Amino acid sequence: MSKNFAIAIVGAGLVGRRHVVASRTLRDVDLIAAVDPSAQGHAFATENGVPCYDTLDELFANQTPDGIILATPTTLHVEQGIECIRRGCPVLVEKPIAVEASDALSLVREADRLGVPLLVGHHRRHNPIIRAAKDAIETGEIGNVRAVHVNCWFYKPDEYFDAAPWRKKVGAGPISVNLVHDIDLMRHLAGEVVSVQAQSVRSERGFENEDVAAALLTFETGAIGTISVSDSIVAPWSWEMTSRENPVYPPTSESSYMIGGSHGSLSVPDLRLWTHQDGQRDWWTPISATAMKCGASDPLVNQLRHFADVVRNGVAPIVSGWEGLRTLQVIEAIQNSCKSGRAVRISPLNGLGGSKQAAG
Structure with a gap:
């Protein structure tokens, strides 16, 4: 019988x-250690018997894990x-992969090397x-x-920011903290982004960072994407509140993504596929939705x-x-466009030199 997959968790935060919790549901995965200098981290490890x-x-001097999960602050990911x-230890690093794409590139290249x-x-x-959507x-x-x-x-309450004052600072707004998830799925479902224009x-609460942002994205296929984010709007339209992925968020029956195609459209996460009758593609022809089916399972376990x-x-x-790096490139481009007020082109990774402002 093969040995179980032994992992260590670095960072005992949320x-x-x-x-x-995910590791405990898999019979062929063993949590063998945690790395966290805080008293809370040590107490959590004791509770879990590791x-x-x-x-x-210290970890590598005492243990030989098959894989490491890095769930530490983003500033520590690259180091x-x-x-x-x-x-020689494989890594699953939490998103975003790094603070800056140039730093992430050094990590990705070292892994390849x-x-x-x-x-x-x-x-x-x-x-x-x-x-199913893909x-x-x-x-x-x-x-x-x-x-x-x-x-x-969505609306983050005041205590969310009071509990961790760094969340009020520049660089800790919803573009960096939240949008990275959605940008990654836009890339996954619609292809690579070649330019952005953002604002x-x-x-409104007087913090140093933004609380509302929007971006127009151009994909290499010629498709156009729009995205809007805010942590100060009371609304039901976010992945957290529509996907039922994490039970801490109260679910709604709404969707947060709309994907428009030449023969139909798809809303996500409710997976409603909209088409005209008999394939007419005619706005005078009745349009109806078919609910696609898919199973349910915890993505963290998967x-x-x-x-x-x-x-x-x-x-x-x-x-x-590389995928994590490409997503971070788009986030950087959005941030740079917000600062400059200009469109930003995204450099190909084979010659990464950072995002560039478009002429004109």
Whole structure:
């Protein structure tokens, strides 16, 4: 009988704890250690019956995990990721992969150089809803994707910011904290983004960061995408409140994504496929929706199972380091466009030199 897949969790915060819960549901995955210097981290590790180390050095001196999950602050991802990779240990790093794309590139290239698997925790791609939507698009159910709209509106209470004052600072607004999830799914469902034009509005609560932003995205296919995000709007239209993915968010019956094609349209996450009768493609012809079916499973569990499959069986990562880097490029371009008021082109990764302002 083969040995179980042994993992260590680095960072025992909210996200790290969710990974621990996910690991407990898989019989062939063993949590063998945690890394977190805080008293809370050590207490959590004790509750779960595993040792807790203050540093990665201490972990590797005492344990040999098959894989590491990095659920630490984004500022630590590159340094810690490279340390794991240079020890030959595969890594699943939480999103975003890094603070800046140029730093993420060094991590991704090091993983490639040493041949060590590097995955990024854009877990929504592992949701059966997204798999069904992706299959419908790829099999031509809606024809050519022409436009995508994503809504990401919700209201974070004041105590959310008071509990962690860094959330009020520049760089900690909803563009960086929340939009990275939705941008990754836009790329996954509609293709690569080649340019963005964005605008943001300063926090109404007086914080240093933005609380409303919107962006127009151009995809390499010629499709257009629009996305709007706010953490200060009372609304039901966000992935968190429509997907039923995480039970801490009260569910609604709304959708947050609309994908428009030349032969039909798809709303997500309710997976309603809209087409005209008899394929007429005529606005005078009645249009109706068919509810697509898909199973239900925890994407974090699916992601962890996939991580084990990548490491043990050589399966290609669904979200590789390069994928995480491309998503971060788009986020950077949105931030730069908000600052400059100009359109920003996104450089190809084979010659990454950062995002560039478009002429004119």
